[in-house]
Amino acid sequence: MKGKMEGVTLVADWAPKSGFKLGPKDIEGRQTYLGSQVWRNPRLEIREYDIPTPGDDEVLIEVKACGICGSDVHMAQAEADGYIFYPGLTGFPSILGHELSGVVVEAGKKALDKKTNKPFKGGEAVTTEEMLWCGACKPCADGWPNHCERLDEIGFNVNGAFTKYLVVPARTLWSLDPLRAQYKNETDLFVAGSLVEPTCVAYNAVIERGGGIRPGDRVVILGGGPVGLAACAILKRAGASKVIISETQENRAQMALQLGADYHINPMKEDFADRVLELTEGMGADLFMEATGLPEVVYPGIERVIWEGRTLNSRVVVTARAEAKMPVTGEVLQVRRASIIGAQGHSGHGTFPRVIECMADGMDMTVMSTKKVNLHELPENIIKLQKDRSECKITYLA
Numbered sequence: 001m002k003g004k005m006e007g008v009t010l011v012a013d014w015a016p017k018s019g020f021k022l023g024p025k026d027i028e029g030r031q032t033y034l035g036s037q038v039w040r041n042p043r044l045e046i047r048e049y050d051i052p053t054p055g056d057d058e059v060l061i062e063v064k065a066c067g068i069c070g071s072d073v074h075m076a077q078a079e080a081d082g083y084i085f086y087p088g089l090t091g092f093p094s095i096l097g098h099e100l101s102g103v104v105v106e107a108g109k110k111a112l113d114k115k116t117n118k119p120f121k122g123g124e125a126v127t128t129e130e131m132l133w134c135g136a137c138k139p140c141a142d143g144w145p146n147h148c149e150r151l152d153e154i155g156f157n158v159n160g161a162f163t164k165y166l167v168v169p170a171r172t173l174w175s176l177d178p179l180r181a182q183y184k185n186e187t188d189l190f191v192a193g194s195l196v197e198p199t200c201v202a203y204n205a206v207i208e209r210g211g212g213i214r215p216g217d218r219v220v221i222l223g224g225g226p227v228g229l230a231a232c233a234i235l236k237r238a239g240a241s242k243v244i245i246s247e248t249q250e251n252r253a254q255m256a257l258q259l260g261a262d263y264h265i266n267p268m269k270e271d272f273a274d275r276v277l278e279l280t281e282g283m284g285a286d287l288f289m290e291a292t293g294l295p296e297v298v299y300p301g302i303e304r305v306i307w308e309g310r311t312l313n314s315r316v317v318v319t320a321r322a323e324a325k326m327p328v329t330g331e332v333l334q335v336r337r338a339s340i341i342g343a344q345g346h347s348g349h350g351t352f353p354r355v356i357e358c359m360a361d362g363m364d365m366t367v368m369s370t371k372k373v374n375l376h377e378l379p380e381n382i383i384k385l386q387k388d389r390s391e392c393k394i395t396y397l398a
Contacts, residue, residue, distance in 0.1 A: 060167050
């Protein structure tokens with residue numbers, strides 16, 4: 001397929017901080033696994049590109065919808081010293097955008113559709129994992145694709161979906177056909193499809209990495225961003241007796257209550273630990289998810305609930321990306337048999353098809369998409385989200 005397309009591109013200066021050393025997976029001047037230590041002066045540009053051509057095992061997708069993620073915002077956001085907020089894998093210049101859905105336009109001869117186990121015909125509605133795991137390194141072979149040693153990420157170090165067309169490996173694609181019964185309107189179908197990826201991040205955190213819950217367990221979600229909101233929906237569906245959301249912004253708190261949370265705590269107006277202990281009648285919680293990106297601020301309250309509550313074996317799942325250190329008291333973890341678990345990514349373990357089936361069964365995540373924009377409106381809205389959280393999820397419709 002020949003032609004040109006525009007893409008919202010993040011550009012930044014390669015300026016490693018003093019003491020930074022290239023890691024084994026870093027590429028001088030192009031890519032690093034420690035973005036906030038290297039990239040400075042980020043700026044957004046709309047650039048023109050050739051429409052890409054898929055290889056033998058790849059698929060060309062026409063993008064229909066793509067959400068703005070917090071990572072998009074933080075890659076484009078600078079600290080006072082000019083370095084980007086985002087601490088992870090980054091390679092610029094790259095087109096941003098990874099929470100996507102679209103339609104298959106063209107496929108390589110070895111690109112197979114998991115739904116049919118046959119070659120793609122074109123026209124299939126799909127979403128994709130953003131983590132492009134290799135399948136051949138030791139972590140992949142051991143079953144941990146989220147920790148691939150040759151990892152690429154759509155919209156982080158390879159071109160993403162804030163454009164019209166995108167090439168991805170067939171192995172990362174998942175059919176959206178199960179959603180058609182719930183979403184008769186094509187726009188609604190693709191908006192729902194664009195929300196599969198962030199919902200899978202939440203699923204991986206609380207079910208796979210966090211170990212899941214038993215019906216009747218109590219859970220606390222800290223942070224009402226899209227991943228925190230999705231966790232409310234997943235954990236309520238999994239049988240939590242009490243889902244508590246801690247969030248400072250009223251509109252996000254109300255959305256959490258709509259999606260499955262039972263109680264809302266505003267930590268700016270009430271004591272977080274006191275309120276959790278009150279709502280759980282002194283028991284505390286079986287599972288906490290840290291989705292604020294402010295672990296140094298929120299962890300002391302979590303630790304107090306674990307210490308004063310009567311629940312043993314509490315798990316704290318750290319989901320939001322942050323450089324800050326948590327002020328952890330080892331004695332609390334030891335005496336209360338508690339644990340802190342890191343969660344990254346969304347790939348493997350049947351996460352994508354399970355989330356799609358939950359959404360097909362009525363777990364409607366589209367309420368999170370509160371604003372729709374076109375490609376040329378993306379840069380200003382990415383910048384707006386750096387300080388304005390009045391919108392939950394801004395979705396690009398192609």
